[in-house]
Amino acid sequence: MKRLSILAVVAILFAISSVASAQEEMKFDDWQAQMTTLTAQRDSLKNVLTQLNTDISGLKSQIASLDQQYQSEMQKYLDMLHATSADMQAFGLALSTLAGQANDYMKMSDQDLCAHRADVQAMGARIDSIKASRLALAAEFYDQVQSLESNYAQLQARIANCSQVASKTYTVGTWARNRDCLWNISKKKTIYDDPWKWPKIYVANRDQIKNPDLIYPKEVLNIPENGDLSSAEKSAAKAYYAKKARMMKSNTGDSTQPSN
């Protein structure tokens, strides 16, 4: 009975160790089957990769050909426009700037717009110059040019009514009697009660005032509503003071306020 037990234990141990070693190692037949499957898979993948690389190479040459076609079409287009790419860029920038200014003016009240009448009118020449270019007919700019033109027409119509809109006018008197200059007019209690606001009167009447130092008796000046100086008014004042400073360098003793 004891011998039988020992034999049974040995047999079980041997069987267990055989199963364990079989799990660690791979049967040759299984190895061969796996190698066959994997080799077939590898070959198939290699074929797929080769095909993909061929496709990629074809696509790259197609891109090169399209690039060439694009360049050629672009050159043809620029020749039709009588322009270069740089010209197109500059035109686009100028057009955007002008359209932006027109939009700003469109948003202004009639009163403020009338104060900028001269600036708006000056836009006309710039718009004409833009329209004269072939680039204005390019699809990229055509609609923007049309819109600018339409906005400008509306601005002109509004400006035409400026004299009716101006809330106040002032008829210039003589220097001897009234001491009227832009500085003094602006200082009047009935005008702005602030001499530093003279640029408002100057900018609103640029069509008749060429030099802020020179206004003439019986001239009828539009007086815009009181308020802070606009950027155009500030820059007009700045230009005036700069000019004055230059003059003072050559002729000392000149004042820095507009006078008659």
Place this chain on the structure above:
Amino acid sequence: MRKLTGAFLSLLVASIMLAGCTKYADKTQMQQLSDMKSEISSLQQQIQTAQQQKTDLQKQIADKQDQIKKLQGNEQFLQQKLQQTHQDTTKTN
């Protein structure tokens, strides 16, 4: 009892013989298998990259074709406008 011992002995001998007859893959063959799996994994990765590149290139081509089409449209538009302007000028004169 003797019969039972005989049966165990027979079982032992049979399992020894069975284990000894099975052929297993050696270390070199197992290395080959491992190398093959690595190669397949690397190929799968390369295919994935190539497929992505192919998709990108196809998109680039579509974009370029659109650009050319747009440019040709712009040329036609300009041609029309130039003709229109020319006709207007002729009428005015």
